[in-house]
Amino acid sequence: MMHAALRVWARDFSAALGDIAERAEVSRSTLHRYFPERQDLVDAVLLDSLQTIDTIARAANDGTRSPLDHLIYLLRSFVEVADSVVFLFTDPGRFANNPHWADTNDASLRALIAAAQADGSLDPDLPTEWIDGIFNAHLYVAATTAQQADVPKHVIADNAIRTFLGGVAPRPDA
Known part of the structure; x- marks a missing residue:
């Protein structure tokens, strides 16, 4: 049921619990037995998605x-x-008052970018904040494209990496 909720809400956060029950192929009463209120299911999906992102980061x-x-x-x-990714970050303000929301640590991503700039892997002349924005833009485009499922995810990832690196790599003539 949580997977169904994630799939539905990543595309339309306003979707009703009936839509989620249908996607999960369960009755609404079954959904309500496990998640009596919409917020209970939102919290479960939020915590699961945050754990997924944290596992990848680790x-x-x-x-x-x-x-x-x-x-x-x-x-x-x-x-x-x-x-x-889309569920969490398309509109992170939707979770602002949720006690389970853990804001992402932009500082760690920016430190990682700064380290890549320092070792010459990324252009040191671009502001770290700019590269952070470019990284997140590529991530968003890749994630929303992956949801369409008509392109293999490894191809989407390859395209995102290629365009990210092509845009922020050091210039050979610099």
Whole structure:
């Protein structure tokens, strides 16, 4: 049921519980047995999505050698969980008063970008905040494209990485 809610709400957060029950192929009474209120299901999906993102971030910390590898790992992995990305970040203000909402740590992404700039992997002449915005824009485009499911996710990730690196890589003539 949570997976169905994520799939539905990542596309339309205003969707009714009846739509989610239909997607989950359960009755509304079954859905209400597990999640008596809409907010109960929102909270469960929110916590699950935050855990998914956190798991990817931890794996990137443990499994990459360089800051650039870390960024690529994040981008590629987040495409695989596109519904969670879109659910969480299309309108993060919707969770502003939710006690379960954990705002993402832009500082850690910016530190990672700064490290990639320092080692020459990313253009040091571009502001870190600019590259952060470009990274997040590519992530959003990749995630929303992945939701359409007519293009394989690995192709979407490859395209996102190619255009991200093509836009923020150091200029050879600089």
